[in-house]
Amino acid sequence: MGGGAQTPALTALLCLGLCRVPGDGAQAGTLPKPSIWADPGPLVAIGSPVTLWCQGSLQAEVYHMYTESGRHPWEARPQQDSRHKASFSVITSMSSHDTGQYCCVYWTLLGHSQPSDPLTLVVTGMFPAPSLSAQPSPVVASGENVSLSCGSDEAGTAHLLKEGGAGPLHSLEARYSHGAGLWQATFLLGPVDSTQRGIYRCYRADTNKPHVWSLPSDPLQLEVSGGPEPSSPSHPQPGSPTAPAPEDHSLENLIRIGVAGLVLLGIGLLLADAWYSHKRTRAAGQQ
Missing domain, CATH: 2.60.40.10 (Immunoglobulins)
Structure with missing residues (x-):
């Protein structure tokens, strides 16, 4: 090169x-x-x-x-x-x-x-990892709001990433507060849906070095309960709309009927052949 x-x-x-x-x-x-x-x-x-x-x-x-x-x-x-x-x-x-x-x-x-x-x-990995927490809880109902807070002992810029996401989550509502000796960036998510469940991490960067980031925070698993979920199999009662239809065994029944028909056809052909043979024998004897 x-x-x-x-x-x-x-x-x-x-x-x-x-x-x-x-x-x-x-x-x-x-x-x-x-x-x-x-x-x-x-x-x-x-x-x-x-x-x-x-x-x-x-x-x-x-x-x-x-x-x-x-x-x-x-x-x-x-x-x-x-x-x-x-x-x-x-x-x-x-x-x-x-x-x-x-x-x-x-x-x-x-x-x-x-x-x-x-x-x-x-x-x-250039600085110590910040902390990441969810308010009011990392388990939130679909349609509600949740905030993810990235806290550090040092001031700077916070970046929130979702595992498998395309890149940092830039929230226009992210706000910074300095209290109890902690510099904190809060990202507001919501109303949430099932697509926002997953693993989140945050990083801290110096304001004058935007491409130099800290170690990642510990992962935070965000769970979203309620909302549309994949349908699961139920336990239908006989005669209910979701009960197994009789067509489930129709193929087996058709096979059985087909085999029985072939057997009967074979027996019929054998009987017909025997009848014609017997008729020919009697005709030859009368001559």
Whole structure:
């Protein structure tokens, strides 16, 4: 991987909410933008490795990865078995210096693509874990409200995540209060439904370092009772609308009737054959 390789048309990159690559004339950015993702994910524990992927076109000759800090781009060639994507193992030990936004572009014989949407990398484990609690209870009825409070000894920004969710839950009603020596961010959820049940964790970040997060809080299991649930089998009484229908055994009965019919047909054919044989024998004897 040629870390210092550059082309005249890609001498800088600005990632200010939207990545922008300096153009090279009429062909600049005319190709569709690639997609970018992190493996195993964009939240990376301190000291852990992460691989960045860029997926573009089958005609891609080379891929470049950029950061918002303006560092030189990394270069990668397409995978041998799949020319439409490339991997960048540029971070072997995650630190606060590796956080921020990343973008990628690809080059073909026609020029370079539009830049990908920015990918934000966050380092976790830099501070002690906050606490997470639910009020009035982690068990709430469907349609009611519940608040999740993320508390810490230090001031900062709170991030609430749901296991399996797409990203941090940004609540417009999150409010901060400083009382009893605890800095607390409260996220209001509700009216809740069954889709909001699950495992939640929260993180704390310094206000001036938004991509440097603490250890995660202990998991909080939110249960939502009531509301629509998957139907479960009941115990119907005979004659009720949900009782097993007679058709449950109709196939077996049809098979039995069919077998009996074949047996009777066979017996009938044997009797008919015997009757005709006997008739022919008597006719021959009278001659």
